[in-house]
Amino acid sequence: MHIEAKNISKVIKKKNILTNVGISLKKDKVYGLLGPNGAGKTSLFSILSGLNQPSQGEIYFDSKKVNELNFEARSKLGIIYLPQEPSVFRELTVKQNILAALEARNYKKIDNVNLLEKISLEFNLKKILSQKCNTLSGGQRRRVEIARAIALKPKLILLDEPFAGIDPLVINEIKDLIRNLKSKGIGILLSDHNVKATLDICDHIYVINSGEMIASGTPEQIIKNELVKEVYLGDVYS
Numbered sequence: 001m002h003i004e005a006k007n008i009s010k011v012i013k014k015k016n017i018l019t020n021v022g023i024s025l026k027k028d029k030v031y032g033l034l035g036p037n038g039a040g041k042t043s044l045f046s047i048l049s050g051l052n053q054p055s056q057g058e059i060y061f062d063s064k065k066v067n068e069l070n071f072e073a074r075s076k077l078g079i080i081y082l083p084q085e086p087s088v089f090r091e092l093t094v095k096q097n098i099l100a101a102l103e104a105r106n107y108k109k110i111d112n113v114n115l116l117e118k119i120s121l122e123f124n125l126k127k128i129l130s131q132k133c134n135t136l137s138g139g140q141r142r143r144v145e146i147a148r149a150i151a152l153k154p155k156l157i158l159l160d161e162p163f164a165g166i167d168p169l170v171i172n173e174i175k176d177l178i179r180n181l182k183s184k185g186i187g188i189l190l191s192d193h194n195v196k197a198t199l200d201i202c203d204h205i206y207v208i209n210s211g212e213m214i215a216s217g218t219p220e221q222i223i224k225n226e227l228v229k230e231v232y233l234g235d236v237y238s
Contacts (some may be wrong), residue, residue: 001027001062001078001155001187003048008057010043010211017043018054018211025156025187030178032202033191034222036232040211041191045158048189049081050074078155082145084164090134094125094144097133101151115151123147123177139170146177157181159190163197175201195233199223207232 003025010018018040025031033041046052048059050071059066061077069077088097098119102112120126123143128136133144142162149157162178163171171194178201181188192198199205199219207215207222209231215222222228229235 001185002060003079003156003187004060005044005048006058006060008044008047008054008059010040010047010052011055016211018047021057021208021211021213023048023189023206023213025189027155027187028182028185029187029204030182030202031187031189032198032205032219033189033208034195034198034205034232035191035208039208041208042160043211044208045081045083045160045189045191049079049158051081075152078153079158080149080152080154080156081158082149082160082162084161086133086141087145088133088136088141088148091132093130093132094136095120095129097144098125098147098151101148105152119147119150122180123150137167137170138165139167139173142166142174143177146181150181154186156187156189159188159192161192162190163192163194171197195236 005021005023008018008021021044033044035041047054050069050073053067066074089100095116098116099112102115107115120129123146125143125147128140133141136144162174166174175197178188190198202219205217205219205222206213207228214231215225215228223233
């Protein structure tokens with residue numbers, strides 16, 4: 001799996017939201033997208049997932065141009081977007097949420113039952129399968145959302161603010177889940193304002209500022225980058 005976005009620009013009401021942004025994502029790697037508020041991170045996620053179209057530029061999935069494919073079509077390719085806002089069906093139980101994702105893939109009924117059992121064990125959801133999702137904690141909800149994503153057989157998961165609203169102790173659980181996704185050969189692109197957790201979990205970091213990609217490299221390289229320190233990190237990691 002290889003997703004590449006080339007020269008992506010987005011203009012809204014004559015305002016440049018993204019300018020000539022490029023990003024390359026491969027399987028079994030965790031990528032981070034860092035930058036200040038309003039830098040263009042969520043806009044890039046929306047374009048990669050097919051929710052929005054770029055004003056210019058190309059997006060390739062395994063060398064095939066996919067600009068014309070919408071959100072649903074890209075989901076079927078294996079590009080799954082988990083926004084910061086809750087994406088579970090709040091009035092349904094955990095079990096019903098996972099089954100809904102499985103049924104979307106048109107598995108046989110017996111396969112759905114077996115996969116539900118496997119996923120609920122893997123994500124430690126057995127004890128809360130009968131709970132409605134509007135009663136879950138932030139960490140539990142995140143686990144359910146990622147479990148639903150796994151049910152869709154993803155090749156790339158876009159995680160927007162996966163650590164937001166999560167207790168510090170639970171952050172390590174989410175990081176372990178992300179490592180588990182990586183071990184399955186899934187590519188992950190995440191964006192979060194928890195810089196420490198993001199740097200800790202990622203293999204490669206992209207930094208965006210004012211709609212432009214200003215740096216790309218390993219966490220160690222990003223921490224030492226003078227421009228990144230100037231516009232985003234400050235001297236915290238010096």
